[in-house]
């Protein structure tokens with residue numbers, strides 16, 4: 421049996437948050453406490469939990485954080501007006517629009533109302549373009565977290581074959597661009613990939629971002645591969661599982677993230693990091 425390394429996202433996140441708190445304390449001492457404003461439209465219970473966690477995490481590292489809640493009946497113009505007002509407000513360093521928006525609202529158009537200098541979720545076209553150009557300003561939080569987890573186990577992507585399963589704008593595409601920028605040879609797989617098993621089996625680094633419980637089995641993994649499982653799926657029994665069959669991969673993988681406790685804790689941590697970046701850039 422190989423000596424698999426369990427990548428402890430909670431511990432990595434904890435360490436990073438400690439460092440962030442110290443940087444925030446320094447800024448605060450200089451009279452410049454960073455501030456994030458989260459905008460929630462509607463009353464989706466899952467989104468409410470996510471937003472509360474983001475606000476709480478900001479407070480834990482000493483940042484200012486506001487939450488603006490708009491009714492589900494808000495018009496596109498009303499949502500955009502709030503985002504434009506926050507973009508123009510010098511007291512706001514970072515703006516996060518919680519997704520998904522209620523039906524009928526155009527999230528792409530709304531996101532474009534966020535000043536790219538405050539786009540701490542890294543979702544504006546300006547941020548996506550910068551990432552594509554290899555000069556990222558704000559890196560989307562979950563892909564950023566995946567890269568930090570690779571770093572935490574000393575996995576340098578340079579020269580390695582990284583296979584990304586999933587090509588969403590939130591996770592798959594940006595994580596692939598980051599791996600490319602880190603000099604990996606990157607393959608993207610998706611729902612129309614015909615020989616998924618053969619391709620994933622060639623990977624030194626596997627990033628699974630699909631949303632299908634345990635779809636990546638041990639027979640798809642090259643011995644020693646580093647496996648980052650982004651997927652969050654709830655089973656019929658109410659248990660959270662990833663896209664990867666964690667137990668089955670333990671004897672095969674070189675390093676692997678658990679679900680929960682892997683990528684999840686990193687996402688908000690990188691949001692805090694991006695908010696600090698916003699302040700440090702603005703000066």
Ligand code: NDP
Pocket residue numbers: 562585586587588589590591592609610611612613616629630631632650651652653683684687
């Ligand atoms: P999306 O649904 O937007 O994208 C899923 C991707 O998986 C698509 O590109 C799709 O392909 C691909 N796919 C679907 N079925 C297959 C298949 N059978 N074989 C190969 N590829 C397939 O999801 P997200 O990217 O937003 O999220 C992915 C997962 O990550 C979800 O479980 C989500 O909950 C989780 N997540 C976790 C976060 C965290 O903080 N840990 C943050 C964000 C997401 P196609 O493009 O062809 O449709």
